[in-house]
Amino acid sequence: MAGPELEDGYTRVANEIYEEVAMRKFNGIQLRMLLIVWRYTYGFKRKSAELSATFLATALRSDLSGIKKELKKLFEMNVLKVFRQAQGKHGRMIGFNKYSEQWLVGCNPPPQLPESDESTGGELHPLPVDNSPPLEGGNRPPKKERKKIIKKGEIDMPNIHEEIISYLNKKTGKRYSSKVKTNKELINGRISEGRTIDDFKYVIDTKCSHWLNDPKMCQYLRPATLFRPSNFDNYLNQQPTEQEDNNPGQMTKDEKLDYEDAIREWVMQGNDPADFRFERD
Template identity: 35%
Template sequence: MLSNPQRENGFTGIANEILDAVACRKFNGTQFRLLTVIWRYTYGFQRKSHPFSHSFLHERTGLSKDSIKRGIKGLINKHVLVVVKEPGFSSARELAFNKDYDQWNVEIDADRAEESIQREEGNGGGESSPSSGDQNTPSPGGKLDPHRKKEKEIKTEKDNDEARAGDVFQFYETNFGGRMTDYHRDFLGGWCDDLSPDIVLEALKITLLNHASSLKYTARILNEWDKNNVHRLPDVLRYEKEKNGRKETSNDGQGRRNHRKSPPQSARSKDHHSITGGQIGWIKPRIRA
């Protein structure tokens, strides 16, 4: 039997302006799927907020709880979601969607923005055509105006990010001896979006250096950096260098304390443990009778 959804059986009312704003921004797949569920259980019931537990979101999306945790945290940090009420002992955190998209800290997708501009210029979407003073007109000398130049820079940055994310996937497949599943791609891709591909790659390298092979180990590294607001590769390298320096200092101090606690050995004790009995020079072997 074919599906036959009807509006009278329930619908979610979302302003077209919000859909347009979401469509041209760089939300990852996890974030977008979470947004659809949050819209469904807020706007779909004519309410502004609702408690959302990780278990509830897992049931509705099929995403892993780690992915949900990162996705929700990212949407909150980017001001797309608002925490109305913190979780309690027996209640989930209450979330609301922030419809003021000017407050969102989400990068605009240059490809989609460029398509929108071209559509407006060609009047292909049926909307009003640009005025004669359109600011997208190239300036004298054949140079791009600042708006177009910025879009080109964003597109280049996006292409570079996607290429580096591909390097992360390739590095995992080559060095961790496993096939890239949807879970691995979602895990690594989510962290690439939240931090950067370069930082995720560094975490994978540290995982290998510590003779670990589980992404749970990598997640602990990334969570530690995120918790300490270490969000750029130079900061990561500095943070790890300082942490390793503290470990070496601690180990040296522990070694000196252990050395001071060790009692001095007597000459007799040394003789007892020495294969030569404390004598110097050639030891004549005893002849058995």
């Protein structure tokens, strides 16, 4: 089985940061949280992102209450910091504080080394030597044996895809699959922009309040419409309502037929159904 490849994506972190973090008294869950923060900030060439406690708990497959506790400690230690407070429907932007002199967490004490052992020529516990022959072309298997498992830019966190699609299905009574490639790509795209699971749920709730009871618009409660790049940000800034003006419930039979033809043509042209306005004669 092929191993991870840099061409599938990588996260650049300065060596000095690794060294400083390794010397400090972080516990295991704090170290894992820092890895996820680096992954979704430095991994996308940015300093901060909307990383809620729920997102971190999902990424680490850990208990939410414990994550909230450790996240608070990392803020108090000034290792993580808030780059932007929550604004409206947007969560706060958090990131890593690379200036280690500002951290309020101590260093581990230096180890107490035993006296040298004369039987090893004064060398302490020498490491075993690996005499196995190297693989052709260095330490990588031949190219024909390598298999690209995760495409560049894809987020290998199926639990996030499943949670979002399951929530959509629960709200709409539909049966979309979290394993469908296009659905995963739409979700990955929005997450790479810093969107959170709560953002997805807000969009779903908002558009359900607009369209769920509209027999003509409810068909657009689907990932291809809700999570499209040109739609998602607009929906995220809308307010839930009971009903929009597009409801054709009071139209005559002929007007309903005209409405159906008009909105079908509007959508086929690549337009957002939420922007459609039907003008009656």
